[in-house]
Amino acid sequence: MLASGTGTILEALLEAGLPVTVVLVDRRCRAEEVAAAAGLAVEVVERTDFGAGFDRERYSGEVVAALAPHRLDVLAMAGFGTVLGEAFHGAYPGRVLNTHPSRLPAFKGWHAVEEALAAGVAETGCTVHVATLEVDEGPILAQEVVPVLAGDDAARLHERIKAVERRLYPATVRAFCEGLGASDEHGERRARA
Numbered sequence: 001m002l003a004s005g006t007g008t009i010l011e012a013l014l015e016a017g018l019p020v021t022v023v024l025v026d027r028r029c030r031a032e033e034v035a036a037a038a039g040l041a042v043e044v045v046e047r048t049d050f051g052a053g054f055d056r057e058r059y060s061g062e063v064v065a066a067l068a069p070h071r072l073d074v075l076a077m078a079g080f081g082t083v084l085g086e087a088f089h090g091a092y093p094g095r096v097l098n099t100h101p102s103r104l105p106a107f108k109g110w111h112a113v114e115e116a117l118a119a120g121v122a123e124t125g126c127t128v129h130v131a132t133l134e135v136d137e138g139p140i141l142a143q144e145v146v147p148v149l150a151g152d153d154a155a156r157l158h159e160r161i162k163a164v165e166r167r168l169y170p171a172t173v174r175a176f177c178e179g180l181g182a183s184d185e186h187g188e189r190r191a192r193a
């Protein structure tokens with residue numbers, strides 16, 4: 001798993017019994033603590049540059065190098081705060097999943113919840129999709145609607161969306177992994193992983 005935040009979605013994957021082996025973070029965050037407490041391997045590939053000169057490809061290469069020894073089949077992002085480039089997506093084509101707090105293609109990007117509120121929509125939601133080089137694009141695997149309620153601010157609305165993500169993401173990741181195991185010539189190895 002790749003995470004940068006509070007790690008509640010990581011907790012949901014663990015509670016669902018999914019075989020998470022390593023958690024990679026791009027900054028010190030609660031997700032790292034959750035992973036360590038669960039006895040998982042933790043890789044910290046700290047991003048130090050948030051400016052215009054950020055070398056995205058080089059950073060992506062560092063992420064790939066950190067993950068390589070873990071021999072991963074599927075990667076699940078949850079609130080990972082760095083957009084990764086070709087070096088990363090090329091290493092795991094079609095094997096990176098993401099959960100996003102809107103009903104894509106509406107409200108792509110980091111401020112999806114705030115933008116849904118600002119747009120005054122009656123409902124938003126969440127999306128699980130295959131992550132590709134283009135941010136918040138890629139084949140959609142599952143979506144669910146979450147109503148916007150009177151008096152919602154971004155924190156309240158996001159928390160209700162995350163409650164749905166904590167159910168939808170583990171179920172969708174599991175189905176995706178089972179699909180790989182059934183259709184892949186390495187299914188035996190994947191089933192054991």
Ligand code: GRF
Pocket residue numbers: 003004005006007008009010078079080099100101162165
């Ligand atoms: C989720 O809403 C995810 O969709 C978004 O970041 C949040 C991660 O939550 N991109 P947490 O850090 O797992 O609590």
